[in-house]
Amino acid sequence: MRKIIIAIDGYSSTGKSTIAKELARALNYVYIDTGAMYRAITLFAIQNKCIIDKEIDVKKLTGLLSEAKLEFKFNEELGYSEMFLNGKNVEKEIRSMKVSKQVSKIAVIPEVRKKLVSMQKIMGKKKGIVMDGRDIGTVVFPKAELKIFMTASPDIRAARRYKELIAKGDNVSYEEVLKNVRERDYIDSNRAMSPLLKAADALNFDNSDMGLEEQFERIHYYALQVIEKQKKNA
Ligand code: DC
Numbered sequence: 585m586r587k588i589i590i591a592i593d594g595y596s597s598t599g600k601s602t603i604a605k606e607l608a609r610a611l612n613y614v615y616i617d618t619g620a621m622y623r624a625i626t627l628f629a630i631q632n633k634c635i636i637d638k639e640i641d642v643k644k645l646t647g648l649l650s651e652a653k654l655e656f657k658f659n660e661e662l663g664y665s666e667m668f669l670n671g672k673n674v675e676k677e678i679r680s681m682k683v684s685k686q687v688s689k690i691a692v693i694p695e696v697r698k699k700l701v702s703m704q705k706i707m708g709k710k711k712g713i714v715m716d717g718r719d720i721g722t723v724v725f726p727k728a729e730l731k732i733f734m735t736a737s738p739d740i741r742a743a744r745r746y747k748e749l750i751a752k753g754d755n756v757s758y759e760e761v762l763k764n765v766r767e768r769d770y771i772d773s774n775r776a777m778s779p780l781l782k783a784a785d786a787l788n789f790d791n792s793d794m795g796l797e798e799q800f801e802r803i804h805y806y807a808l809q810v811i812e813k814q815k816k817n818a
Pocket of ligand 1: 622
């Protein structure tokens, strides 16, 4: 069967990764969470003292960037890949508020984007991939066969994220999470390089009033339609 590239972009906490992960499992595709890559570089910046008093030392970070080794390793038990930074599993740390608060500022740095986008392009060479992020349909794979742009209202996204963080034992307030969601929307949408943007040929998918099952069923259906069309055109 001909494999395709599925690009899922959208605002933070729209549930992109949950759907992308399920979709990859159903199609037997590889799932890549590009947000995890930007988060891992942010953790690397924190570890190497490139962020002091909320200010990023861009020169120091770009000088050290070649020392940040990122790898996705498949976890058989969980059924998806986890992020490793210089040989260490950093899945838990990269999802903390400490990293969330800084990640948008790290993601605006052109050298960081260049490094990660070139890694992502290589990952998609064999197709059969579901990749989620902000610039997948616009910059990483502008020719992806299926592009989804996920949206939901900031309040709904903050409530979902808050629930997740509390369940993980993070000590945060709803207001703090909402503020972070709004700040990240602003920075992600207004940066000069690869801002968050719906590709002209992406399907707009507002999941504010949709449960996970319905979202999965709809997107899975779109994917099967595109795969079917590819087969007919082959
Ligand atoms: O999807 P996420 O919330 O884990 O992403 C974390 C941050 O990384 C987000 O604020 C924007 C940035 N990001 C990006 O700029 N480009 C991507 N392809 C993925 C994430």
